[in-house]
């Protein structure tokens with residue numbers, strides 16, 4: 001299915017771009033739309049627009065014997081969040097700034113005589129123009145990964161977004177993983193290499209290494225039971241992984257620390273399976289788990305392709321000698337974990353701390369005790385200028401129109417005028433799919449998975465980067481003709497039905513509680529996790545959060561319930577749509593053969609066409 005998607009997307013991408021170029025009259029410069037930009041005449045000179053109000057951290061970090069800086073779900077946000085609407089400036093640090101921060105923190109660790117490790121839990125693909133804005137024939141995240149690889153990561157692991165498209169997996173196998181000298185871990189994810197029939201681990205199954213201070217670490221990289229992976233890749237179930245003879249052999253020897261990096265939420269998932277397997281052999285050895293925050297939906301998704309957008313800050317402890325941390329998403333959080341180790345002789349609690357840092361220069365300078373004049377390292381600056389050059393090469397400042405207001409995924413209810421999902425499915429998609437479409441005379445009902453949209457749209461110039469940030473997937477639209485409108489509507493209802501006891505969506509209950517906070521606080525994350533004390537590094541007032549349905553639809557056409565219409569959907573959700581159609585009626589057994597391509601327009605073009613048509617007026 002991914003092959004079908006990729007082919008359709010590539011064939012139409014150049015057509016789309018040339019149409020765009022003819023239509024757009026006004027091109028803004030990066031300086032107009034971005035808080036960080038390079039000089040036109042000197043691309044190595046970084047400019048920053050007057051900084052927005054950024055609240056500094058509330059207190060110093062607690063250091064231990066072993067300390068960890070953690071990133072996860074970066075999804076291409078390597079130039080940080082550059083919009084000025086609150087809370088975006090909280091996350092405005094670039095990956096170059098982050099690199100300078102890491103380098104200074106390593107110096108501090110050296111001076112303190114302690115260890116500092118840098119760990120990433122995966123999902124580097126899909127999410128901004130830097131990953132998805134590549135020209136036809138390119139590979140998602142190939143160029144942005146070059147910058148990621150400039151940081152001194154001690155351990156990295158694979159995410160599900162590295163497995164949706166085989167060519168992306170092959171690219172990281174060939175070009176990214178070799179840069180990490182055996183520290184990119186995929187304990188339960190394999191690839192079949194071209195021209196071969198067997199499978200091999202994508203990265204290393206495990207790593208055993210000594211820290212700067214001579215501590216032995218055994219590291220694993222575990223992916224949740226993901227089943228949406230492309231052909232040519234495979235994921236072993238976590239329960240089976242821990243029975244593998246190699247796994248049992250690797251965990252036999254006792255290290256100073258087990259470091260379990262993984263793309264799996266720290267709560268309500270399979271970490272206890274791995275944890276218990278290790279505890280059965282080593283009842284007292286410290287175990288650190290560094291996870292990512294997929295919602296329950298995503299675990300269900302692969303039978304129920306709903307929204308997976310719940311990458312949040314979280315922490316739990318499976319026992320007193322272990323801590324599990326998940327450090328948000330989209331470079332909105334840098335995680336910090338520290339542990340004061342003991343001799344592992346008695347079952348006493350280890351002193352762990354965790355902190356969720358807002359990744360911006362104020363935070364970075366605060367914790368390194370540096371200022372604007374001495375913070376930047378030369379490698380940090382070169383990463384930022386390199387990323388800006390990549391943005392320019394990918395033409396990410398290309399403007400489709402001017403968005404009249406903010407549209408958010410979670411801060412406005414769905415449906416509503418301010419909902420990014422409403423904008424997408426009720427306005428943008430119907431408009432874009434109707435462009436020169438021979439099916440225009442037949443009414444349609446369009447269904448999409450809400451997880452297909454990944455970020456807010458902010459008022460002001462709407463650039464190619466903004467388009468790909470909101471809607472990165474190049475999935476085509478398919479349709480099944482002659483479905484009675486009543487059945488099409490039932491399909492939507494059926495898809496949104498809670499599918500298992502784990503499905504905790506309470507969509508329809510309105511906004512989840514917003515914690516009352518000091519009215520002087522800036523907006524941002526307000527975290528409630530299961531670890532002791534307060535985790536947020538900077539105090540904020542919480543943003544409103546509305547629950548979303550898994551699936552969303554266009555407005556039904558104004559025809560009778562029995563009128564045959566075109567049931568249009570994103571190809572990515574075809575198996576679910578067909579299964580649902582077959583469950584709600586018995587007249588016909590539908591199969592993939594009944595679904596046809598509806599339009600040359602693909603998912604990540606819809607908002608662009610809409611902006612040209614509606615937001616490009618004087």
Ligand SMILES: O=c1ccn([C@@H]2O[C@H](COP(=O)(O)O)[C@@H](O)[C@H]2O)c(=O)[nH]1
Nearest residue numbers: 294298305306307308309451452473572
């Ligand atoms: O081609 C695709 C691939 C994925 N999706 C949706 O994206 C999210 C992924 O969630 P994460 O938590 O970021 O892993 C999920 O909802 C998929 O359904 C897609 O729509 N199209």
